[in-house]
Structure formats: C-alpha cells, structure tokens
Amino acid sequence: MSKLYGGDFNQKIDYVFKVVLIGDSAVGKSQLLARFSRNEFNLDSKATIGVEFQTRTLDIDHKTVKAQIWDTAGQERYRAVTSAYYRGAVGAMLVYDITKRQSFDHVARWLEELRGHADKNIVIMLVGNKTDLVSLRAVPTEDAKEFAEKENLFFIETSALEATNVETAFVNVLTEIYRVVSKKSLVANEADSAGSSALLRGKEIVVPGQEPVPSGSSYSCCRSS
Numbered sequence: 620m621s622k623l624y625g626g627d628f629n630q631k632i633d634y635v636f637k638v639v640l641i642g643d644s645a646v647g648k649s650q651l652l653a654r655f656s657r658n659e660f661n662l663d664s665k666a667t668i669g670v671e672f673q674t675r676t677l678d679i680d681h682k683t684v685k686a687q688i689w690d691t692a693g694q695e696r697y698r699a700v701t702s703a704y705y706r707g708a709v710g711a712m713l714v715y716d717i718t719k720r721q722s723f724d725h726v727a728r729w730l731e732e733l734r735g736h737a738d739k740n741i742v743i744m745l746v747g748n749k750t751d752l753v754s755l756r757a758v759p760t761e762d763a764k765e766f767a768e769k770e771n772l773f774f775i776e777t778s779a780l781e782a783t784n785v786e787t788a789f790v791n792v793l794t795e796i797y798r799v800v801s802k803k804s805l806v807a808n809e810a811d812s813a814g815s816s817a818l819l820r821g822k823e824i825v826v827p828g829q830e831p832v833p834s835g836s837s838y839s840c841c842r843s844s
C-alpha cells in the first residue's frame with residue numbers, strides 16, 4: 620500500500636478519513652472538535668461562520684489514521700455550500716444538546732440532509748452533548764437510543780466541557796470507518812484475483828493515502844453578509 624508523508628513529523632499516513640460535524644447551532648459541535656483535536660474547551664465559544672477543519676493523527680489497528688474533522692455553522696445563514704461540505708465524508712457526528720428538546724427534534728431533518736448528500740456507506744453517530752448539565756436534561760437517553768436504533772445509527776452521550784466520552788465518540792466512529800474500509804479493500808483484493816476489481820474499486824469510499832492534508836489546518840469560507 621502506498622503511504623503519505625504528512626505535515627509535522629514526516630509521519631507515514633495510511634488513511635485520511637473526513638468526518639463532518641452537523642447539528643443545530645450551539646449544541647457544542649465546535650467544542651467537541653476543540654476537545655478532540657486540542658483537548659481544549661471554551662465556554663464563550665462563538666457561532667461558527669462558514670467551515671473549518673482540524674486534524675488529529677491516531678493509531679487504529681496498527682494503522683496511522685489522520686482524522687480530518689469538519690465543522691460548520693448550525694445556523695442556516697452562516698453555512699457554506701452543503702454538497703461541498705459532505706463531499707468525501709466517510710463519517711458524520713450528528714450532535715444535539717440534551718438540554719434542548721428542539722435540537723433533538725431537528726435530528727431527523729439533519730439526517731435527511733446528510734443522507735441526501737453523503738456517500739451511502741457513511742458511518743453516522745448520534746451524539747447527545749452537554750451531559751454535565753444534569754438538572755437541565757430535556758431529552759431522555761432512552762428516546763435518543765430508540766431513535767438511533769430505528770435509524771441504524773451509533774449513539775453516545777458526551778460532555779465537551781467535562782471531556783466525558785468525547786475521545787470514545789470520535790475513536791468509535793474512526794474505528795468503524797476503518798472496519799468498513801478494510802472490509803471493502805479485502806473484497807476489492809479478492810475481486811482483483813477474479814479480474815473484476817474496477818467495479819468494486821469504483822465503489823470504495825476511501826482511497827488509502829488520499830490527498831495530503833496540512834496538519835492542524837483550518838479555513839473559513841463563505842461568510843454571509
């Protein structure tokens with residue numbers, strides 16, 4: 620397999636996985652990303668405008684995986700081009716705030732948008748954030764679990780503030796993506812020997828050693844006036 624040499628440490632990268640964060644405004648998407656990528660948290664976090672991404676490299680099943688996590692505004696007027704945001708994504712974290720019933724009620728709409736734009740094999744995790752706000756809970760865990768089972772999503776509850784389950788949420792998504800990808804590679808390799816790899820290759824959702832990504836990068840676009 621070809622290897623990439625990425626950013627900081629001339630580290631060999633086996634896979635680059637693009638994961639998108641979606642969900643209503645103020646549910647904590649940016650803070651989940653800050654916690655996962657830099658182990659930081661900011662209570663005065665401003666609404667995201669446009670799009671940004673952060674990367675973190677980690678080891679999954681002895682492979683070096685660069686997670687490229689994309690974050691966009693929950694507010695419609697600050698969002699960038701939807702199809703570009705979802706393009707190439709192999710994972711999605713659909714976040715709601717356990718203290719805001721409306722953010723959970725909107726999950727179905729986010730899912731519809733995601734399924735309309737993303738690859739059909741995308742790994743999706745439903746994330747109920749802000750579990751530290753125990754007395755303000757408005758969404759019972761059971762309701763979300765039931766929804767996730769019905770829609771075939773992974774499910775977890777997190778607190779970006781207390782760093783509860785954040786690492787687990789991202790690592791679980793990335794591990795599941797890796798499982799899907801390595802299974803596909805296996806099928807493609809088997810088909811190789813059968814002489815029909817082109818078709819299967821065409822369906823792969825991640826090419827090992829995709830385009831190099833600058834480490835820790837972010838960019839913004841499309842600020843609305």
Ligand SMILES: Nc1nc2c(ncn2[C@@H]2O[C@H](COP(=O)(O)OP(=O)(O)OP(=O)(O)O)[C@@H](O)[C@H]2O)c(=O)[nH]1
Pocket residue numbers: 642643644645646647648649650651661662663664665666667668691692693694748749750751752777778779780781
């Ligand atoms: N108590 C608590 N507050 C949180 C948690 N995560 C985020 N917040 C706060 O919730 C507010 C919104 O967080 P953001 O991360 O900016 O939310 P967002 O989903 O990225 O919002 P948009 O960029 O508008 O889409 C901020 O004041 C955060 O500090 C959490 O786990 N617990």
